[in-house]
Amino acid sequence: MTSIKQVAAKAGVSTATVSRVLAHKTNVSREARARVDAAVAELGYRPNLVARSLRAQRSNTIGLVVSDIRNPFFTAVGRAVEDAAYEAGYRVVICNTDENPEKEALYLALMRDENVAGVIVSPAPHDAPRPHNWGLGLPLVVIDREPPLAGLDSVVLDNAAAAGELTAHLIAHGYRRIAGLFGAIGSTGEERRQGFQQALRAHGLAPEADVLVPPRREAGEDATRELLSRERPPEAILCGNSLLTEGALLTIRAQGLHIPTDVALAGFDETIWQGLIEPGITVLAQPTDAIGRAAIELLLARVAQPGRAAHQVRLAGTLIVRGSTAVRSSRLVGDRPPASVG
Amino acid sequence: MTSIKQVAAKAGVSTATVSRVLAHKTNVSREARARVDAAVAELGYRPNLVARSLRAQRSNTIGLVVSDIRNPFFTAVGRAVEDAAYEAGYRVVICNTDENPEKEALYLALMRDENVAGVIVSPAPHDAPRPHNWGLGLPLVVIDREPPLAGLDSVVLDNAAAAGELTAHLIAHGYRRIAGLFGAIGSTGEERRQGFQQALRAHGLAPEADVLVPPRREAGEDATRELLSRERPPEAILCGNSLLTEGALLTIRAQGLHIPTDVALAGFDETIWQGLIEPGITVLAQPTDAIGRAAIELLLARVAQPGRAAHQVRLAGTLIVRGSTAVRSSRLVGDRPPASVG
């Protein structure tokens, strides 16, 4: 490994001068600069980032600690985070906690021990309240879920409004007896449930069902099976995340039912497959790009100014209408075309 | 930040003794060990990994440089890599090159500058031959694609055999006029194409079409459109990766055709949606878990023994049969049940 010392020797200057050239300081003579540049090129020298971050007590790395790397939502956000970070001169390392609080603690500690500049984290679920020192003093931005402690920066979807929009869409398309399935982890499912209820109430309706279940495919299957086995099954099912949507879909299929004529289906989060299946699934898409960029923005602001007040950013989602919620009244008034995307 | 010095002071020993206790060396008195442990606990001391890796010229981190973080195949492999690495006392940071050779070079350099123990990489496509120093001297294992340089460890699917198996399955189910769409990046598509051709030849058949296209959804759409516009469209389309499968599916849908009666469809890589759509898509699934574990195994072996001979691991895939390739002869001989998974 070539070090700054060898460059200095080759250029016939001190290590301090090499360092200054590398840092683009102005107080270096033209001639010294040229010699150093030549030596750097010839030796293929690259500064050792480990040493640099030991010295600076801080690195240019940002940690992204996600609760499920295989959730398309998080990989999409990860892309955005990386792009925004890269533009700001930072790089991103991704860690996966698998919704496991222990792994979360481990990775947060790791990030601290690695001197990262800051961390963006989607918290794993916790039974017990978070320890007071949860963030370990790191600059921290919480995404996707309500921060487990007060006073933290965060970027979340306006879940209640989003769920309300989705519910209103179902109502507008003629569905009345609507069931809601929401993830029981973190604040997200609960908030969406609230928005669902409120939208129904605003139209003088009550939920046909309204359950919190583990946000897993299997739970979605089970809950849907229960709903469909009722004497009067719901006309539509609204799912609080894409895993629940998967499960609901599987059960509906398994029972040989048709979407949306037997039961309509709507969910959260845009994934590849929701447009590929027939009919496509109406979803409320999260603005993954905006979420990632906002998170970086908040994080860098906090790094620059650790004492500043905490900001909570709430972003709006986008309703993407597909065939799974086609107008129900078509049975009555004939073949109206399905609503357009928007 | 509490350092080893403060622990030493509090325990009334030298930093060397603290270090020894932390490293579980045996030559420490019982009493000194107890005092150090107490001090560590009291101060909440955690060793600074940056300093440790500066000193050791090596870290316990492994880099995973993937060409597309949003490809489910890579997130699945990432999961396996992480699990295996974790068991071996390493942690994993993930970087995304977006199939961009410049980003690839950048991240490989970053990994080196960060003193990672080694790197697992799925190479981005390259027009020009790779520079001789591509790996930067890092312990390196290539996955998914043929290594761009000789003498590197690698873990890849047995692509030719896999494509052959998929092709043979189509033939066995009564399809004769089969078109193949393969990704034009790296060795993978080409190998699958070879296996496809060979299997056809073995049955006295010739490909109905046999094209290399960019491995993107759009390219899959275009190529499929061309195929279906022919006077005699193929009876079946075999796609070399899941993005091409997506594209083919979209075009088939857009043209109002039915799978498999109008055209059968088969692809590579198991993803969530291929079992959710109707009919499900028959795929050749890659053993993502085995791939990740094999990669870690090779990497750690190379870290331990840098001079050892390069190993190329080829793994077999698994055929998952679904409705998209249902027996074609059913038109002639009636309702034979579809083949089972396996």
Place this chain on the structure above:
DNA sequence: TTGTAGGCGTTATCAA
């Protein structure tokens, strides 16, 4: 404009 020197936190060597 340049160089010297000290220190970031850790571990290995050597002597005691």
Place this chain on the structure above:
DNA sequence: TTGATAACGCCTACAA
């Protein structure tokens, strides 16, 4: 068994 010390590579007062 223990401790003092040097070194990993870099940056930055401070001095020249």
